Amino acid sequence: MKILVPVKRVLDYNIKPRAKSDGSGVELSGLKMAMNPFDEIALEEAVRLKEKNVATEVIAVSCGQVSSQDILRTALALGADRAILIETDYDLEPLAVAKCLAKLIDKEQPNLVICGKQAIDDDSNQTGQILAALLGWSQATFASKIEVTQDHLDVTREIDGGLETVHVSLPSVVTTDLRLNEPRFATLPNIMKAKKKPLETISAQSLQIDIAPRIRVLKVREPDPRPAGIKVDSVDTLIEKLKTDAKVIG
Amino acid sequence: MANLIIAELEKSSLKSSVRQLITAANKLQGDNHLLLIGYQIGDALAQAKQLPGIKKILVVDNPALGDESPEKTTEIVLSIATNYSHILTPASAFGKNFLPRVAARLDMTQISDVIAIQDATHFSRPIYAGSLIADIEVTESIIPLTIRISAFDAVMGDEDNQAEITHLALPDLPQLSQRIALQLHESSRPNLDSAKIVVSGGRGLGSEENFHQLLEPLADKLSAALGASRAAVDLGYAPNDYQVGQTGKIIAPQLYIAVGISGAIQHLAGMKNSKCIVAINKDPDAAIFSIADYSLVGDLNEVVPELTSKL
Ligand SMILES: Cc1cc2nc3c(=O)[nH]c(=O)nc-3n(C[C@H](O)[C@H](O)[C@H](O)COP(=O)(O)OP(=O)(O)OC[C@H]3O[C@@H](n4cnc5c(N)ncnc54)[C@H](O)[C@@H]3O)c2cc1C
Numbered sequence: 141m142k143i144l145v146p147v148k149r150v151l152d153y154n155i156k157p158r159a160k161s162d163g164s165g166v167e168l169s170g171l172k173m174a175m176n177p178f179d180e181i182a183l184e185e186a187v188r189l190k191e192k193n194v195a196t197e198v199i200a201v202s203c204g205q206v207s208s209q210d211i212l213r214t215a216l217a218l219g220a221d222r223a224i225l226i227e228t229d230y231d232l233e234p235l236a237v238a239k240c241l242a243k244l245i246d247k248e249q250p251n252l253v254i255c256g257k258q259a260i261d262d263d264s265n266q267t268g269q270i271l272a273a274l275l276g277w278s279q280a281t282f283a284s285k286i287e288v289t290q291d292h293l294d295v296t297r298e299i300d301g302g303l304e305t306v307h308v309s310l311p312s313v314v315t316t317d318l319r320l321n322e323p324r325f326a327t328l329p330n331i332m333k334a335k336k337k338p339l340e341t342i343s344a345q346s347l348q349i350d351i352a353p354r355i356r357v358l359k360v361r362e363p364d365p366r367p368a369g370i371k372v373d374s375v376d377t378l379i380e381k382l383k384t385d386a387k388v389i390g
Numbered sequence: 391m392a393n394l395i396i397a398e399l400e401k402s403s404l405k406s407s408v409r410q411l412i413t414a415a416n417k418l419q420g421d422n423h424l425l426l427i428g429y430q431i432g433d434a435l436a437q438a439k440q441l442p443g444i445k446k447i448l449v450v451d452n453p454a455l456g457d458e459s460p461e462k463t464t465e466i467v468l469s470i471a472t473n474y475s476h477i478l479t480p481a482s483a484f485g486k487n488f489l490p491r492v493a494a495r496l497d498m499t500q501i502s503d504v505i506a507i508q509d510a511t512h513f514s515r516p517i518y519a520g521s522l523i524a525d526i527e528v529t530e531s532i533i534p535l536t537i538r539i540s541a542f543d544a545v546m547g548d549e550d551n552q553a554e555i556t557h558l559a560l561p562d563l564p565q566l567s568q569r570i571a572l573q574l575h576e577s578s579r580p581n582l583d584s585a586k587i588v589v590s591g592g593r594g595l596g597s598e599e600n601f602h603q604l605l606e607p608l609a610d611k612l613s614a615a616l617g618a619s620r621a622a623v624d625l626g627y628a629p630n631d632y633q634v635g636q637t638g639k640i641i642a643p644q645l646y647i648a649v650g651i652s653g654a655i656q657h658l659a660g661m662k663n664s665k666c667i668v669a670i671n672k673d674p675d676a677a678i679f680s681i682a683d684y685s686l687v688g689d690l691n692e693v694v695p696e697l698t699s700k701l
Contacts, residue, residue, distance in 0.1 A: 156655065157518040166522060234490070235499050262517050263636065264502045269460070269490035278566035279460060281487050284630065294570065298630045299483040300583070300639070301400075305571035318620065318637060319630065354499040356527040363516070363523050366662065369683040375696045378668065378686055386666040386683065388587070388645040389612065389701070 141288070141310075142197045143186040144250040146241055147179040147215055149208045150261045157261075163359040166261075175211040178256025180218070181316045184323040185286060186254050187219035194288050197221050199248060203232055203240045209339065216334035217326035223337070228344035228351065236351035238270035243347045245275060250311070252293075257282050257315040268315035278308035281315040391475035392421040392445070396467060397438070398484045399428050404437045406584055407480045409544035412443045414537045416545070417507040418476050421445040424553070427466050429456035435555070440548035447553045452560055457569035460488035467492045469561045474532060475510065481536035481640075482583075493534040500534040501526070505541035519636040519659035539583065540642035540663060575629050582615040582632065587645045590617035590634055590661070593625065594650020594671065594690055601627040604690065605649065608698045617641070617661075619651045635660035650690045653678025670694065 151157055152172040160167050175183075189195040200215035202208040203226040212223035226240045245253070258265040272279035280286075280295035284303070287294040297304045298317045326334075344351055372378045382389045393415040398405040408424070415422045423446040426434050431451050438447050450466050471477060471492060479485035481503045493500035505523070506514035513535070514525050582588065589609045595601040601622065609616050618628035620635060634641060636659040646664035651657060653669070653676055661667070662681050669682035672689050679685040686693060 151518070153656070157521050159522055166518065233499055235494065235497075238494065258637070260519065260636070263519065264500075265486045266490035266493070266500055266502060269487065270494035273464065273491040273494035276564075279487075279491070280567070281460075282483060296571075297483075300631060302575040302629065302631050303571075303573045304569060306567050307570045308567040309565075319624065354528065354530060355501070357524055358512075358527055359525040360517070361523050361525070363520065366667075366681050366683075369667070369679075369681075369685060371679075371685045371687070375686070375693060375700055378684055378697070379700055381684055382645070382666070382668070386645070388666045 141189070141195045141252060142199070142248070142250040143189065143195045143252045143254060144199050144201060144241075144245065144248060145179070145183045145186050145215070145220065146201050146203070146237070146253065146255045146267070147183065147211055148176045148202065148256070148259045149173050149204060149211045150176045150259055153177055153260055159360045159362055163361055165357065165360050173207070173210070175214055176256050176259045178258060178260070178316055178318070180323040181318065181320050182254040182256050183215055183218055183220065184321050185316065188321065189288065190219065199224065199250065201226065201241065201244060203228065203237045203344065205229060212339055213334055214326060216337040216339065217331045218324065221337065223339045225339065225341045226344050226347070227341050230344070230351055231353060232351060233353055233355060234264050234266035234270055235354070237267050238274055239349045239351065240344055240347060241271050242274045243349060244342075252311060253313045255313070255315055257317055268313045272313040275311070275313070278312045279314070280306050280308050280312060282317045283314050284317050284319045286314060286320070391419070392423050392473065393418050393476045393478060394423050394425055394470070394474040396425045396427070396477065396479040396485070397434070398480050398482060399426070399431060399434050402428065402431050402433045404434045406544065407482070407539045408441065410539045410542040411478050411480065411537055412441060412545040413542045414504070414507055415476070415478055416443055418510045420475060423448060423474070425467070425470070426450070427455055427463055429453050439550060439553060441551055442545055442547045444551050444553045447555045448558055449555065450558045450560060454560070454563055458484060459567055459569070460491055461566045462563045463488040464491040464495065465561045465563055466558065468495055469558065471496055471532060477532065477534040478537055481538050485536045489534050489536055496532055496534070498530050498532045498534060499528060500536070501528060502536050503538045504535050505538050516659075519656050520662065521655060538640060540640055575631050579609060580613065580615045582617055582639055583641060585615035585643055587612045587614035587647075588617045588641060588643045588661075589614045589647045589649065590619070590651060591622050591627065591649045592619035592651030593621040595622060595627055598627045604694045608647070608694055611698055611701045619657050648678050648682070649694060651678055652676050653680065
């Protein structure tokens with residue numbers, strides 16, 4: 141089984157993002173970028189399936205600028221066999237990313253795509269589902285457990301009321317939730333080895349699909365701040381305030 | 391053009407989120423139509439007839455549709471989607487699962503997690519775990535939207551809306567997936583998504599026993615729902631559906647009591663629009679205090695039992 145893992149380069153999750161002063165977007169220059177945490181989990185799952193001899197090959201793919209090569213190198217150090225960059229200067233929306241991936245999948249013919257359920261920058265939570273729809277494949281989103289059977293997967297999903305297990309036919313797109321696994325760290329020898337693994341670049345233009353943005357971002361701004369709160373020195377004062385000021389308890 | 395609202399059901403009933411969806415749809419132009427998909431959903435239909443602002447109800451009630459399969463839901467929606475300018479569903483696990491599939495097949499761009507609707511083409515949505523808001527414009531012919539329920543008020547009133555009721559023909563359904571198990575976390579407490587008061591615990595609780603022994607009596611006293619941080623869920627103190635945050639539930643109760651939660655940005659994303667926030671933490675510098683209305687610095691093992699007993 142061949143597994144494709146799409147990965148996105150995003151602002152490191154520890155950094156508080158700021159809007160550009162003219163409101164035209166998010167200030168990213170000079171800030172630490174990293175692989176989207178959900179994609180690390182997706183990659184880890186694929187690598188584990190390879191270590192269990194369920195998968196034969198793990199391919200990491202990123203759609204974006206040349207700078208995304210750094211997270212593809214990380215993916216190689218974490219156990220991907222090869223990496224592909226679909227290069228573009230556009231800020232790709234989920235539909236465009238999925239179209240790029242669908243083209244690549246025509247060529248690579250994987251049986252399984254594992255991707256993060258959302259990217260922590262735009263929080264769209266769409267790409268996996270869109271990709272499954274474009275390919276006519278099954279999907280299993282928000283996975284916290286994946287079991288591979290003959291030509292099916294049994295996937296446990298985190299849903300609002302608890303857990304659901306779905307039996308999906310392959311090929312399939314699975315999107316990962318936080319509790320699927322705990323990703324490993326790249327070791328120095330593996331980082332060295334990754335430098336020799338193949339990293340191919342394809343221009344998005346050569347795929348001949350429409351990836352132009354469809355959403356016009358008019359303004360990126362900070363949310364309205366909450367009014368400052370107060371410190372209370374005792375449980376009694378707290379109860380008093382909740383009753384008489386906030387009026388949220390009887 | 392009209393707006394299609396796709397309601398989320400719970401067992402055979404309508405979830406209350408349909409009322410926030412109607413409020414959202416009323417900010418667009420045109421009539422609102424409501425689509426109900428499921429099996430043995432007579433109760434939901436009866437409830438739908440009492441909803442204000444609905445002109446037409448479309449129903450597909452079939453044994454093949456009992457498991458919310460996203461592949462099947464997509465085919466049903468696609469059988470009528472081109473009659474609409476906007477398609478609205480909750481930004482819940484249900485809505486997020488199928489709506490991008492619909493959008494993809496229509497070759498339209500979905501707008502996720504809408505928190506404000508200015509008019510039929512202008513929307514606001516949070517990005518970066520709600521640290522920033524993007525004001526956007528989309529002018530496509532069909533606009534699929536997932537709505538952040540906690541950002542809209544519920545539409546009020548229930549009297550017969552005289553809506554026209556249409557039973558849709560079942561399109562060909564793909565057999566790509568099948569539900570084989572469902573473990574719903576049954577609880578006598580109010581639903582986390584709709585509770586007026588939420589008591590939420592973090593890593594500071596220290597153990598599963600402590601989580602339950604300290605927080606349950608407090609939640610009982612307040613008729614509150616229980617929530618948790620990711621750390622508390624990862625450590626097994628609480629089930630996954632308790633998680634509040636960027637990647638869990640996003641809620642805005644009247645009162646949110648955060649106990650032993652540090653206030654990571656990913657957690658704040660899920661609760662910072664609560665009307666009143668109380669934080670109990672022993673670290674005076676904890677980030678949670680920066681957004682709390684009432685900050686109580688102290689050991690939760692003492693503060694929580696005292697609070698419970700004095701309420
Ligand atoms: C991609 C991604 C998504 C995430 N999504 C979410 C999400 O949806 N929701 C979420 O919550 N997190 C999420 N996180 C995790 C988040 O970054 C934090 O790690 C998490 O919220 C921390 O949980 P916590 O506050 O319970 O634990 P900690 O940060 O460890 O805080 C524990 C707090 O308890 C206090 N404490 C300890 N003992 C006591 C005591 N005796 N009395 C009083 N106070 C005490 C401490 O002072 C501390 O402030 C996500 C992270 C990533 C990377």
